[in-house]
Amino acid sequence: MRVDQLAAMRLFVRIVETGSFGKAARSMDMSSSNATERMARLEEILGLRLLARTTRAVAPTEAGTRYYEVCRRVLGELDEVEASLTCSQDALAGRVRVSANISIARSILIPRLPQWFEQHPQIHIELVMNDRRSDFVRDGIDFAVRIGGLEDQDLVLRPLGRPRRVTVASPEYLRKMGRPKCPEDLAEHHLIDFLLPQPGARLEWEFDRKGKREELFPRSIASIGDSDARLQLAIAGMGIVQSLSFIAAPALREGKLERLLTSWETPAPEVSILYPRDRHLPTRTQVTMDAFTTWIKEVIRDAG
Template identity: 35%
Template sequence: MDRIDAMRAFVTVVAEGGFTRAAERLEMSPQLVSKYVSQLEQHLGVRLLNRTTRKLHLTEAGTRYHQRAQQVLTEIDDMEHQLGDLQTQARGLLRISAPVSFATHHLAPLLDDFQRAHPAVGIDLQLNDRKVDIVEEGFDIALRIGRLKSSSLIAKRIAPVRLVLCASPAYLKQHGTPRHPEDLKTHRYLRYSYMEQEAGESIVRWLPGRDQHPSGDLVSNNGDVLVAAAIAGAGIALQPTFISGAAIQAGKLRIILPEHEPEPMSLYAVYAHRQLLASKVRCFVDFLDGYFGTPPYWDQFDQGETAESGQAGK
């Protein structure tokens, strides 16, 4: 016996005043409705209804059980409606993990626009450059930058992430503009801690190693610090344009060796399940798609803004 079905059959019989009308409402046979009520009485060990040829009467136990059963079924229906709303309407708390610099530069307007479109969704944004375990740590979605390896997670590509070598005009004027990747070995390199493992080969193999300039390198796990150092004339940085693009557009940094630019990485939205995906997650992923433009707005600067186009290398 399904106790919920039996409880619902009993409450409907009381509401309709008989087994036949209850059966019509529940879209089942009167015999099955009667069976459910009899099984419920046997399970409880009490009589709930006194049956006559013309009318049904609740017993004392039946009256008490009916009141509580109505409450239980109402709560169950409310719970199911609420859970259904979570699947059909974007609501609830959305927990997001995102890289520090990307979120600092580009997420605030997006989150504001998203919540204006979906006011029933709350946002819990946690910034961390490490790759969080979204299932173990309770995140609904993570934004990740790099070249993703195969996993059980679902990943949707949101935007390309362009990496450029850049330095300030003052630095290039003082130290010269590299014309070939081999020239980088004589320059001061502003090293991002995780760049080599993300950027792959190409230009990375020409960059000074950790042991080549032990007293000259600046190493940081934060790209904003390195871009600020490059603007100040501290050296050459390999950084994504979502951090360096504004400085390049303003002329504070110049791109060098553009023909040796690494293959772009990507920004991904990563989440755990494709089936029964909560509406808040699905709506957020859909909202991300195309939001930053094609190409992304941080790449919409003059492509000729390189050291070769300026006077710094002369």
């Protein structure tokens, strides 16, 4: 494999991950025309059309998607070998792009990143915060942290633990409105729903009734599509919310919220790390993944 082909492979990976010839070219300190010429030469060498161009973006073809995975693996292994020949610490340098649920990123990952950076200043973390399924190729994701099941059968799943659904309210609210003793009592209270992205959709309130999972949709006074915002409204005394244990844990420890209906609590979907089955994971990615695994397991366990 020639050196110029390796350079073209690196350029191709950057184009796929940024969705743009211009952005990829700038990141590699070259002109857009030079990038276009190199990609045309690579496609000619391979005899394959790797990229589909539209007026808005660039995306890999089916063959391009397969070639992207090969390039990621080959270039990752090459970087690992080069790092091992120079200095082992160099293997802990470079970009790691992670997709995570917003609630996990805010509650668990972001508070720990400053200390992580002190230990690994050469690892550049790119944290993509969203609650959507990950397109690992299109978004250039190394691994994802998700609440819920396996998104795709071609992904490896590393389970980290199951938080609990907790029902909480502030002491001020409970003094004013009283404490519900069973789920049916919620009909007499001010409830704040979680608003799903689909218009009019609401997340159910889930309880365990004699070992059976029960979903309720009680009347609410507000619906908010952000877990942290709902907790802040609960802390302010506006009403009762149902949340995940690790999100509510800090406010519960500080006495800003109280846990209600504990004997009716249910486990939430499992939190997992996901990554493509056939992808080579550089040392920096493995080290980052191991750290995130430790943090998340500890927080879920301690939240109860």
